[in-house]
Amino acid sequence: MKKYLKLLWGSKLYGLTNKQSDEDYVIICVDKNDPELEKYKNDPNIEIFTTSEFQEKLNDHDLKAIEILFAHFGKFSFTGYYEPTNNIDVSEDYTFAFYFKLDKNKLRSSVSKVVSNAYVKSKKKFIDGEYYIGAKSYYHCFRILTMFISVAKHEYFKPDAYQEDLDFIYNRIVLNYNKYLDDSLSPLESWKNMDNEYNVYLKSLQHTFKLYCPKK
Numbered sequence: 001m002k003k004y005l006k007l008l009w010g011s012k013l014y015g016l017t018n019k020q021s022d023e024d025y026v027i028i029c030v031d032k033n034d035p036e037l038e039k040y041k042n043d044p045n046i047e048i049f050t051t052s053e054f055q056e057k058l059n060d061h062d063l064k065a066i067e068i069l070f071a072h073f074g075k076f077s078f079t080g081y082y083e084p085t086n087n088i089d090v091s092e093d094y095t096f097a098f099y100f101k102l103d104k105n106k107l108r109s110s111v112s113k114v115v116s117n118a119y120v121k122s123k124k125k126f127i128d129g130e131y132y133i134g135a136k137s138y139y140h141c142f143r144i145l146t147m148f149i150s151v152a153k154h155e156y157f158k159p160d161a162y163q164e165d166l167d168f169i170y171n172r173i174v175l176n177y178n179k180y181l182d183d184s185l186s187p188l189e190s191w192k193n194m195d196n197e198y199n200v201y202l203k204s205l206q207h208t209f210k211l212y213c214p215k216k
Contacts, residue, residue, distance in 0.1 A: 003036060004029035005096060007072050009047075009064070026068055028054050028096065055098055061106035063114055063144060069100060070157055102155045108213040111148045115141045115206070126191035135177035138194065142169045145205035152212035173198070 010024035027040060027048045040046045049057070057065035118140040125134030143166055150157035173194070180194045 003031070003034055005072075006040075007068055009068060013071055026064070051096065051098075058098055058100045061103060061110045063110050063148065066100065066151065067147065069098060102151065104152060104213045105216055107148065107152060108210070108215065111144060111209060111213070115144055118144070123188075123191050123195075126187045126194075129187060131177050131181060131187075131190075132174070134191065135174050135194070138198075139170055139173045141202055142166070142173075142198075142205065145202075145209050149205065149209050149212060152209060169198075 005028045007026050007028070008024070009026045012023055023045060025040075025046045027037065027046060029037060029048060029050055032048055032050055037048060040048065054065060058069065118137045122134045122137035122141075125131070125137060146162050146165060147157050150161075177194070180190045182190065185193070
């Protein structure tokens, strides 16, 4: 019986990395006190959840949990809207069987909160002079909306299906944030220049998401 799953998470999962990127993982386990997990507990790039904690996150429409579920679809025994098929590795004991049923009210709330926080964080990090982190936070607004429009529309998404679109935004914003910096501009003015260039696109994604996930 498998005692835990170690699953890649973060930018490397989507192939969007650079020399500053970390390699992040999520571990889903039966028991957090398992001695085999001791080697991971002090690693800042690894989060550990029990199966019940992970299921609760899915119930609450935690975006990270939903992304992990679909990104590593074949590693779970998955119940819910989708019947098991030949490309799903169903564990014999169903230790890692999870259920997800879309609730659009919960999804709208989760996405709105995460995108709003990322947008505010982006601005703050620019003001604090942490431009790379600020640019990455700004990019996350686009990534989250792009992926969860698909969840709202199709109740499913494949992370690699958006590689081309996300590559474009990642390269323009994260890898080239220096183009918005100028000695004659304050950090806030630099952030506003970046925001002015992409805000129309960001608002269009927000509008589309709300169309598929209307407030009730």
